[in-house]
Amino acid sequence: MKLNFLIIVLVSGIYPVFCQSTWHWPEDEQMKEMAEEKNVLYNDARKGGDFESAADDLKWLLENTPDLNLALYINGVKIYKELTKSASGEKQNQYQNKVMELYDLRIKYFNHEAQVLDRKAYDAYRYYKSDNTKYIWLFELFEKTYELNGNNIGTPNLVAYMDVIRKYKLSVGELSDDDVLDRYAKVTDIIDYKIANGADKVKMEKTKNFVDKMLTEMVTVDCDFISGNLGMKLKEKPDDLDLAKKILSLSISAGCTNQDIFLVAAKVVQEQEPDYGMAKVIAAKLAASGKYESAVSYYNAALKLAKTGQKKADIYFELGRQYTQRGKKSQARANFLKSVQADPKRKKAYKLIGDLYMTSYDECKKGESKVEDRAVFIAAYNMYKMAGETKSMASAKEQFPSIDDLFLENYNEGDTFKVGCWINKAVNLQRRPES
Numbered sequence: 001m002k003l004n005f006l007i008i009v010l011v012s013g014i015y016p017v018f019c020q021s022t023w024h025w026p027e028d029e030q031m032k033e034m035a036e037e038k039n040v041l042y043n044d045a046r047k048g049g050d051f052e053s054a055a056d057d058l059k060w061l062l063e064n065t066p067d068l069n070l071a072l073y074i075n076g077v078k079i080y081k082e083l084t085k086s087a088s089g090e091k092q093n094q095y096q097n098k099v100m101e102l103y104d105l106r107i108k109y110f111n112h113e114a115q116v117l118d119r120k121a122y123d124a125y126r127y128y129k130s131d132n133t134k135y136i137w138l139f140e141l142f143e144k145t146y147e148l149n150g151n152n153i154g155t156p157n158l159v160a161y162m163d164v165i166r167k168y169k170l171s172v173g174e175l176s177d178d179d180v181l182d183r184y185a186k187v188t189d190i191i192d193y194k195i196a197n198g199a200d201k202v203k204m205e206k207t208k209n210f211v212d213k214m215l216t217e218m219v220t221v222d223c224d225f226i227s228g229n230l231g232m233k234l235k236e237k238p239d240d241l242d243l244a245k246k247i248l249s250l251s252i253s254a255g256c257t258n259q260d261i262f263l264v265a266a267k268v269v270q271e272q273e274p275d276y277g278m279a280k281v282i283a284a285k286l287a288a289s290g291k292y293e294s295a296v297s298y299y300n301a302a303l304k305l306a307k308t309g310q311k312k313a314d315i316y317f318e319l320g321r322q323y324t325q326r327g328k329k330s331q332a333r334a335n336f337l338k339s340v341q342a343d344p345k346r347k348k349a350y351k352l353i354g355d356l357y358m359t360s361y362d363e364c365k366k367g368e369s370k371v372e373d374r375a376v377f378i379a380a381y382n383m384y385k386m387a388g389e390t391k392s393m394a395s396a397k398e399q400f401p402s403i404d405d406l407f408l409e410n411y412n413e414g415d416t417f418k419v420g421c422w423i424n425k426a427v428n429l430q431r432r433p434e435s
Contacts, residue, residue: 023069035065046075051082066109073106081123096127114148118157121145125160132171139168146186151193158187158207162214169218177219181230184215185246212253223256231261234268244268270298276305280315287322295322313343320352329356330422347387354383354392357423361399364421370405371429375419378427400432 025032042057058076061068077099084095103120107113121141128134142161146153153161165183169175188211195204215221230247234240247265251257263285270278283298299319306312316339323332333356336349357380365373377399384392406413406429415429 024067026065046079051079054079070110073102076102099123117145118149118154122156122160135167135171138164151190153190159210162187162211166214166218180218181246185242187211188249221250221254223254223259226250226256227259227261241272274305276302276311279305292326309342313339313346316342317349332356350383350387351389354380369409371401371409371411374399374401375417375427376423378430379419379423379425398432400430403431406431
Protein backbone atom coordinates (compact mmCIF):
# COMPACT_ATOMS: atom_id res chain seq x y z
CA MET A 1 0.00 0.00 0.00
CA LYS A 2 2.82 2.37 0.86
CA LEU A 3 4.37 2.17 -2.64
CA ASN A 4 1.02 2.81 -4.31
CA PHE A 5 0.42 5.73 -1.99
CA LEU A 6 3.78 7.32 -2.85
CA ILE A 7 2.98 7.02 -6.55
CA ILE A 8 -0.32 8.79 -5.96
CA VAL A 9 1.43 11.53 -4.02
CA LEU A 10 4.05 12.11 -6.69
CA VAL A 11 1.45 12.21 -9.45
CA SER A 12 -0.71 14.69 -7.52
CA GLY A 13 2.30 16.92 -6.82
CA ILE A 14 1.15 17.90 -3.35
CA TYR A 15 3.53 15.96 -1.11
CA PRO A 16 5.23 19.12 0.24
CA VAL A 17 2.05 20.14 2.06
CA PHE A 18 2.48 17.18 4.42
CA CYS A 19 5.53 18.86 5.86
CA GLN A 20 3.65 21.98 6.89
CA SER A 21 3.44 22.56 10.62
CA THR A 22 -0.32 23.17 10.48
CA TRP A 23 -1.03 19.53 9.76
CA HIS A 24 -1.89 17.27 12.69
CA TRP A 25 -1.30 13.72 11.51
CA PRO A 26 -2.33 10.71 13.64
CA GLU A 27 0.44 9.28 15.77
CA ASP A 28 -0.53 5.75 14.76
CA GLU A 29 1.49 4.96 11.64
CA GLN A 30 -1.25 2.98 9.93
CA MET A 31 -3.84 5.70 10.59
CA LYS A 32 -1.42 8.33 9.38
CA GLU A 33 -0.83 6.42 6.17
CA MET A 34 -4.56 6.07 5.62
CA ALA A 35 -5.13 9.77 6.32
CA GLU A 36 -2.41 10.77 3.88
CA GLU A 37 -3.93 8.59 1.19
CA LYS A 38 -7.47 9.87 1.81
CA ASN A 39 -6.22 13.45 1.73
CA VAL A 40 -4.64 12.91 -1.68
CA LEU A 41 -7.65 11.05 -3.04
CA TYR A 42 -10.25 13.63 -2.00
CA ASN A 43 -8.13 16.51 -3.33
CA ASP A 44 -7.57 14.78 -6.68
CA ALA A 45 -11.28 14.02 -6.99
CA ARG A 46 -12.16 17.61 -6.06
CA LYS A 47 -9.78 19.05 -8.62
CA GLY A 48 -11.13 16.65 -11.24
CA GLY A 49 -14.72 17.70 -10.57
CA ASP A 50 -15.77 14.35 -9.06
CA PHE A 51 -17.38 15.84 -5.99
CA GLU A 52 -19.23 12.68 -4.92
CA SER A 53 -15.97 10.76 -4.63
CA ALA A 54 -14.30 13.72 -2.98
CA ALA A 55 -17.07 13.82 -0.38
CA ASP A 56 -16.67 10.09 0.35
CA ASP A 57 -12.95 10.37 1.06
CA LEU A 58 -13.41 13.64 2.94
CA LYS A 59 -16.01 11.93 5.14
CA TRP A 60 -13.38 9.48 6.42
CA LEU A 61 -11.00 12.33 7.23
CA LEU A 62 -13.66 14.34 9.07
CA GLU A 63 -14.67 11.32 11.15
CA ASN A 64 -11.17 10.09 11.96
CA THR A 65 -8.94 13.19 11.82
CA PRO A 66 -11.24 16.19 12.38
CA ASP A 67 -8.37 18.51 13.38
CA LEU A 68 -6.07 17.43 10.57
CA ASN A 69 -5.96 20.79 8.80
CA LEU A 70 -8.09 23.88 8.17
CA ALA A 71 -8.14 22.96 4.47
CA LEU A 72 -10.54 20.10 5.20
CA TYR A 73 -13.26 22.58 6.07
CA ILE A 74 -12.46 25.19 3.44
CA ASN A 75 -12.43 22.55 0.68
CA GLY A 76 -15.29 20.65 2.27
CA VAL A 77 -17.59 23.66 2.03
CA LYS A 78 -16.63 24.08 -1.62
CA ILE A 79 -17.32 20.41 -2.35
CA TYR A 80 -20.77 20.40 -0.78
CA LYS A 81 -21.68 23.71 -2.39
CA GLU A 82 -20.93 22.11 -5.74
CA LEU A 83 -23.02 19.08 -4.85
CA THR A 84 -26.01 21.27 -3.97
CA LYS A 85 -26.00 22.73 -7.48
CA SER A 86 -26.88 19.44 -9.14
CA ALA A 87 -29.10 18.06 -6.38
CA SER A 88 -32.74 18.70 -5.55
CA GLY A 89 -35.27 17.92 -2.87
CA GLU A 90 -34.12 16.11 0.25
CA LYS A 91 -30.69 15.37 -1.20
CA GLN A 92 -30.02 19.06 -1.79
CA ASN A 93 -31.22 19.83 1.73
CA GLN A 94 -28.77 17.26 3.13
CA TYR A 95 -25.88 18.87 1.26
CA GLN A 96 -26.87 22.33 2.44
CA ASN A 97 -27.04 21.13 6.02
CA LYS A 98 -23.59 19.61 5.57
CA VAL A 99 -22.24 23.03 4.56
CA MET A 100 -23.63 24.45 7.81
CA GLU A 101 -22.14 21.57 9.80
CA LEU A 102 -18.70 22.11 8.25
CA TYR A 103 -18.75 25.77 9.28
CA ASP A 104 -19.54 24.73 12.86
CA LEU A 105 -16.78 22.12 12.89
CA ARG A 106 -14.31 24.63 11.51
CA ILE A 107 -15.10 26.92 14.43
CA LYS A 108 -14.82 24.03 16.88
CA TYR A 109 -11.36 22.93 15.74
CA PHE A 110 -9.83 26.11 14.31
CA ASN A 111 -11.68 29.04 15.95
CA HIS A 112 -12.04 32.32 13.95
CA GLU A 113 -15.70 32.28 14.94
CA ALA A 114 -16.55 35.80 13.75
CA GLN A 115 -15.10 35.33 10.28
CA VAL A 116 -16.59 31.86 9.81
CA LEU A 117 -20.03 32.91 11.03
CA ASP A 118 -19.99 35.76 8.52
CA ARG A 119 -19.59 33.20 5.75
CA LYS A 120 -22.03 30.76 7.30
CA ALA A 121 -24.72 33.42 7.74
CA TYR A 122 -24.72 34.39 4.09
CA ASP A 123 -24.83 30.78 2.85
CA ALA A 124 -27.57 30.05 5.36
CA TYR A 125 -29.54 33.01 4.03
CA ARG A 126 -29.17 31.81 0.45
CA TYR A 127 -30.27 28.29 1.34
CA TYR A 128 -33.10 28.97 3.76
CA LYS A 129 -34.50 32.43 2.97
CA SER A 130 -37.69 30.84 1.61
CA ASP A 131 -38.07 28.31 4.42
CA ASN A 132 -40.24 29.86 7.13
CA THR A 133 -39.33 27.05 9.54
CA LYS A 134 -35.79 28.46 9.55
CA TYR A 135 -36.60 32.13 10.17
CA ILE A 136 -36.03 32.06 13.93
CA TRP A 137 -32.75 30.18 13.50
CA LEU A 138 -31.63 32.56 10.72
CA PHE A 139 -32.46 35.58 12.84
CA GLU A 140 -30.49 34.28 15.81
CA LEU A 141 -27.55 33.37 13.55
CA PHE A 142 -27.40 36.86 12.07
CA GLU A 143 -27.76 38.50 15.47
CA LYS A 144 -24.71 36.64 16.74
CA THR A 145 -22.79 37.26 13.51
CA TYR A 146 -23.35 41.01 13.79
CA GLU A 147 -22.47 40.99 17.47
CA LEU A 148 -19.10 39.37 16.75
CA ASN A 149 -18.20 41.19 13.53
CA GLY A 150 -19.48 44.74 13.95
CA ASN A 151 -18.13 46.95 11.18
CA ASN A 152 -16.26 43.98 9.68
CA ILE A 153 -19.47 42.26 8.60
CA GLY A 154 -19.38 41.22 4.95
CA THR A 155 -21.14 43.53 2.50
CA PRO A 156 -23.49 40.76 1.22
CA ASN A 157 -24.77 40.33 4.78
CA LEU A 158 -26.02 43.92 5.01
CA VAL A 159 -29.04 43.42 2.79
CA ALA A 160 -29.35 39.79 3.88
CA TYR A 161 -29.65 40.83 7.54
CA MET A 162 -32.39 43.34 6.78
CA ASP A 163 -34.30 40.70 4.82
CA VAL A 164 -33.92 38.23 7.68
CA ILE A 165 -35.25 40.88 10.08
CA ARG A 166 -38.17 41.53 7.72
CA LYS A 167 -39.04 37.84 7.40
CA TYR A 168 -38.71 37.32 11.14
CA LYS A 169 -40.93 40.29 12.01
CA LEU A 170 -43.62 39.44 9.46
CA SER A 171 -43.73 35.75 10.38
CA VAL A 172 -42.88 35.64 14.09
CA GLY A 173 -43.88 39.18 15.01
CA GLU A 174 -41.70 39.55 18.08
CA LEU A 175 -39.91 42.71 16.95
CA SER A 176 -41.30 46.15 17.77
CA ASP A 177 -40.82 49.12 15.47
CA ASP A 178 -38.09 50.36 17.81
CA ASP A 179 -36.35 46.99 17.62
CA VAL A 180 -36.37 47.18 13.83
CA LEU A 181 -35.13 50.76 13.84
CA ASP A 182 -32.26 49.85 16.17
CA ARG A 183 -31.10 47.17 13.76
CA TYR A 184 -31.62 49.41 10.76
CA ALA A 185 -29.40 52.03 12.40
CA LYS A 186 -26.77 49.36 13.01
CA VAL A 187 -26.76 48.38 9.33
CA THR A 188 -26.64 51.96 8.03
CA ASP A 189 -23.83 52.82 10.45
CA ILE A 190 -21.80 49.95 9.02
CA ILE A 191 -22.53 51.17 5.49
CA ASP A 192 -21.28 54.63 6.44
CA TYR A 193 -18.20 53.09 8.04
CA LYS A 194 -17.40 51.08 4.92
CA ILE A 195 -17.77 54.13 2.67
CA ALA A 196 -15.51 56.16 4.98
CA ASN A 197 -12.91 53.40 4.81
CA GLY A 198 -12.68 53.07 1.04
CA ALA A 199 -15.57 50.81 0.03
CA ASP A 200 -17.14 51.33 -3.40
CA LYS A 201 -19.48 54.26 -2.75
CA VAL A 202 -21.81 53.46 -5.67
CA LYS A 203 -22.18 49.87 -4.48
CA MET A 204 -22.74 50.97 -0.90
CA GLU A 205 -25.39 53.52 -1.93
CA LYS A 206 -27.19 50.80 -3.87
CA THR A 207 -27.03 48.61 -0.77
CA LYS A 208 -28.40 51.47 1.33
CA ASN A 209 -31.34 51.86 -1.08
CA PHE A 210 -32.23 48.19 -0.66
CA VAL A 211 -31.97 48.50 3.11
CA ASP A 212 -34.20 51.58 3.12
CA LYS A 213 -36.78 49.84 0.97
CA MET A 214 -36.97 46.87 3.31
CA LEU A 215 -37.33 49.16 6.31
CA THR A 216 -40.44 50.76 4.80
CA GLU A 217 -41.96 47.28 4.45
CA MET A 218 -41.65 46.78 8.21
CA VAL A 219 -42.20 50.24 9.66
CA THR A 220 -44.24 53.19 8.40
CA VAL A 221 -41.55 55.84 8.25
CA ASP A 222 -42.83 59.31 7.40
CA CYS A 223 -42.18 62.83 8.65
CA ASP A 224 -44.85 62.57 11.34
CA PHE A 225 -43.34 59.35 12.66
CA ILE A 226 -39.84 60.83 12.75
CA SER A 227 -40.90 64.08 14.37
CA GLY A 228 -43.49 62.66 16.75
CA ASN A 229 -42.05 59.31 17.76
CA LEU A 230 -38.30 59.76 17.49
CA GLY A 231 -38.38 63.49 18.10
CA MET A 232 -40.01 63.02 21.48
CA LYS A 233 -37.42 60.40 22.42
CA LEU A 234 -34.58 62.74 21.50
CA LYS A 235 -36.19 65.45 23.60
CA GLU A 236 -36.14 63.05 26.56
CA LYS A 237 -32.55 61.98 25.82
CA PRO A 238 -30.94 65.02 24.14
CA ASP A 239 -27.45 63.48 24.17
CA ASP A 240 -28.43 60.16 22.58
CA LEU A 241 -26.00 60.00 19.65
CA ASP A 242 -27.35 56.77 18.16
CA LEU A 243 -30.90 58.10 18.21
CA ALA A 244 -29.77 61.37 16.59
CA LYS A 245 -28.01 59.45 13.82
CA LYS A 246 -31.11 57.33 13.29
CA ILE A 247 -33.23 60.48 12.92
CA LEU A 248 -30.82 61.93 10.37
CA SER A 249 -30.73 58.76 8.31
CA LEU A 250 -34.49 58.28 8.30
CA SER A 251 -35.13 61.98 7.63
CA ILE A 252 -32.96 61.83 4.55
CA SER A 253 -34.65 58.63 3.34
CA ALA A 254 -38.15 60.02 3.93
CA GLY A 255 -37.40 63.48 2.54
CA CYS A 256 -37.94 65.20 5.89
CA THR A 257 -34.77 67.27 6.11
CA ASN A 258 -36.70 70.52 6.45
CA GLN A 259 -38.21 69.50 9.77
CA ASP A 260 -36.95 71.08 12.98
CA ILE A 261 -36.02 67.66 14.35
CA PHE A 262 -33.50 67.17 11.56
CA LEU A 263 -31.57 70.25 12.64
CA VAL A 264 -31.81 69.29 16.30
CA ALA A 265 -30.44 65.82 15.58
CA ALA A 266 -27.70 67.22 13.35
CA LYS A 267 -26.50 69.47 16.18
CA VAL A 268 -26.38 66.50 18.57
CA VAL A 269 -24.23 64.53 16.13
CA GLN A 270 -22.00 67.52 15.41
CA GLU A 271 -21.47 68.16 19.09
CA GLN A 272 -20.24 64.63 19.75
CA GLU A 273 -18.64 63.77 16.41
CA PRO A 274 -17.53 67.02 14.73
CA ASP A 275 -17.59 66.68 10.96
CA TYR A 276 -16.97 69.14 8.13
CA GLY A 277 -19.99 68.06 6.10
CA MET A 278 -22.37 68.08 9.04
CA ALA A 279 -21.24 71.55 10.15
CA LYS A 280 -21.81 72.78 6.60
CA VAL A 281 -25.32 71.31 6.46
CA ILE A 282 -26.28 72.85 9.82
CA ALA A 283 -24.93 76.23 8.75
CA ALA A 284 -26.95 76.16 5.53
CA LYS A 285 -30.13 75.21 7.40
CA LEU A 286 -29.65 78.01 9.92
CA ALA A 287 -28.94 80.56 7.22
CA ALA A 288 -32.05 79.51 5.30
CA SER A 289 -34.14 80.18 8.40
CA GLY A 290 -32.59 83.60 8.91
CA LYS A 291 -30.41 82.65 11.88
CA TYR A 292 -27.33 84.18 10.32
CA GLU A 293 -25.09 84.58 13.35
CA SER A 294 -25.59 80.95 14.32
CA ALA A 295 -24.97 79.95 10.72
CA VAL A 296 -21.65 81.81 10.69
CA SER A 297 -20.52 79.99 13.82
CA TYR A 298 -21.13 76.62 12.14
CA TYR A 299 -19.45 77.77 8.91
CA ASN A 300 -16.43 78.71 11.01
CA ALA A 301 -16.55 75.29 12.65
CA ALA A 302 -16.56 73.72 9.20
CA LEU A 303 -13.50 75.80 8.27
CA LYS A 304 -11.58 74.34 11.19
CA LEU A 305 -12.52 70.84 10.07
CA ALA A 306 -11.77 71.39 6.38
CA LYS A 307 -8.78 69.33 5.29
CA THR A 308 -8.40 70.63 1.73
CA GLY A 309 -8.20 74.00 0.08
CA GLN A 310 -11.25 73.14 -1.97
CA LYS A 311 -13.34 72.51 1.13
CA LYS A 312 -12.16 75.74 2.70
CA ALA A 313 -13.01 77.55 -0.53
CA ASP A 314 -16.54 76.10 -0.38
CA ILE A 315 -17.09 77.57 3.07
CA TYR A 316 -15.63 80.98 2.28
CA PHE A 317 -17.77 81.06 -0.85
CA GLU A 318 -20.92 80.26 1.13
CA LEU A 319 -20.04 82.89 3.72
CA GLY A 320 -19.63 85.39 0.90
CA ARG A 321 -23.08 84.53 -0.42
CA GLN A 322 -24.61 84.82 3.03
CA TYR A 323 -23.10 88.24 3.65
CA THR A 324 -24.23 89.33 0.19
CA GLN A 325 -27.83 88.40 1.00
CA ARG A 326 -27.61 90.43 4.19
CA GLY A 327 -26.20 93.46 2.37
CA LYS A 328 -22.83 93.24 4.14
CA LYS A 329 -20.79 93.79 1.02
CA SER A 330 -17.39 94.37 2.59
CA GLN A 331 -17.56 91.08 4.53
CA ALA A 332 -18.90 89.32 1.44
CA ARG A 333 -15.94 90.52 -0.65
CA ALA A 334 -13.44 89.48 2.01
CA ASN A 335 -14.81 85.93 2.04
CA PHE A 336 -14.99 85.68 -1.74
CA LEU A 337 -11.32 86.66 -1.92
CA LYS A 338 -10.43 84.06 0.69
CA SER A 339 -12.30 81.51 -1.38
CA VAL A 340 -10.05 82.18 -4.37
CA GLN A 341 -6.96 82.16 -2.16
CA ALA A 342 -7.92 78.73 -0.84
CA ASP A 343 -8.71 77.40 -4.32
CA PRO A 344 -7.44 79.46 -7.30
CA LYS A 345 -9.92 77.66 -9.56
CA ARG A 346 -12.83 79.28 -7.72
CA LYS A 347 -12.87 82.24 -10.13
CA LYS A 348 -16.62 82.64 -9.88
CA ALA A 349 -15.87 84.47 -6.63
CA TYR A 350 -14.40 87.32 -8.70
CA LYS A 351 -17.63 87.47 -10.68
CA LEU A 352 -19.68 87.83 -7.50
CA ILE A 353 -17.38 90.61 -6.26
CA GLY A 354 -17.99 92.30 -9.60
CA ASP A 355 -21.72 92.00 -9.00
CA LEU A 356 -21.27 93.63 -5.60
CA TYR A 357 -19.53 96.57 -7.25
CA MET A 358 -22.13 96.85 -10.01
CA THR A 359 -24.95 97.06 -7.48
CA SER A 360 -23.13 99.71 -5.43
CA TYR A 361 -23.56 102.58 -7.87
CA ASP A 362 -26.65 104.07 -6.24
CA GLU A 363 -25.36 103.78 -2.68
CA CYS A 364 -21.88 105.11 -3.52
CA LYS A 365 -22.59 107.91 -5.98
CA LYS A 366 -22.34 111.47 -4.69
CA GLY A 367 -23.74 113.20 -7.75
CA GLU A 368 -20.78 115.60 -7.88
CA SER A 369 -18.55 113.86 -10.41
CA LYS A 370 -19.61 111.45 -13.15
CA VAL A 371 -16.07 110.06 -13.31
CA GLU A 372 -16.00 109.41 -9.60
CA ASP A 373 -19.50 107.94 -9.54
CA ARG A 374 -18.96 105.70 -12.56
CA ALA A 375 -15.55 104.45 -11.50
CA VAL A 376 -17.36 101.68 -9.58
CA PHE A 377 -18.15 100.09 -12.95
CA ILE A 378 -14.46 100.03 -13.83
CA ALA A 379 -13.81 98.21 -10.55
CA ALA A 380 -16.57 95.78 -11.45
CA TYR A 381 -15.10 95.31 -14.94
CA ASN A 382 -11.73 94.39 -13.44
CA MET A 383 -13.32 91.68 -11.31
CA TYR A 384 -15.29 90.29 -14.24
CA LYS A 385 -12.09 90.19 -16.28
CA MET A 386 -10.36 88.14 -13.58
CA ALA A 387 -13.34 85.78 -13.61
CA GLY A 388 -13.28 85.50 -17.41
CA GLU A 389 -16.88 86.73 -17.62
CA THR A 390 -16.91 88.45 -21.02
CA LYS A 391 -20.64 89.17 -21.05
CA SER A 392 -20.50 90.85 -17.66
CA MET A 393 -17.37 92.74 -18.74
CA ALA A 394 -19.28 94.17 -21.68
CA SER A 395 -22.19 95.22 -19.46
CA ALA A 396 -19.87 96.98 -17.03
CA LYS A 397 -17.99 98.72 -19.82
CA GLU A 398 -21.22 100.26 -21.10
CA GLN A 399 -21.40 102.13 -17.78
CA PHE A 400 -17.88 103.59 -17.83
CA PRO A 401 -17.44 107.38 -17.88
CA SER A 402 -17.67 108.84 -21.39
CA ILE A 403 -14.74 110.51 -23.15
CA ASP A 404 -16.51 113.84 -22.55
CA ASP A 405 -16.79 113.11 -18.83
CA LEU A 406 -13.06 112.52 -18.63
CA PHE A 407 -12.23 115.65 -20.66
CA LEU A 408 -14.57 117.94 -18.77
CA GLU A 409 -13.23 116.79 -15.40
CA ASN A 410 -9.64 117.02 -16.57
CA TYR A 411 -8.86 113.27 -16.46
CA ASN A 412 -7.04 111.11 -18.98
CA GLU A 413 -7.52 107.46 -19.82
CA GLY A 414 -5.05 105.40 -17.82
CA ASP A 415 -4.99 107.78 -14.86
CA THR A 416 -5.04 106.06 -11.50
CA PHE A 417 -8.21 106.78 -9.61
CA LYS A 418 -9.27 105.54 -6.20
CA VAL A 419 -12.87 104.41 -5.97
CA GLY A 420 -14.32 105.50 -2.65
CA CYS A 421 -17.22 104.26 -0.61
CA TRP A 422 -16.87 100.74 0.83
CA ILE A 423 -15.06 99.59 -2.32
CA ASN A 424 -11.92 101.61 -1.57
CA LYS A 425 -9.94 100.33 -4.58
CA ALA A 426 -7.67 102.03 -7.11
CA VAL A 427 -8.47 101.59 -10.81
CA ASN A 428 -7.07 102.89 -14.08
CA LEU A 429 -9.63 105.14 -15.74
CA GLN A 430 -11.22 103.91 -18.95
CA ARG A 431 -13.97 105.34 -21.12
CA ARG A 432 -17.05 103.55 -22.37
CA PRO A 433 -17.32 102.62 -26.07
CA GLU A 434 -18.71 105.32 -28.31
CA SER A 435 -22.12 104.50 -29.72
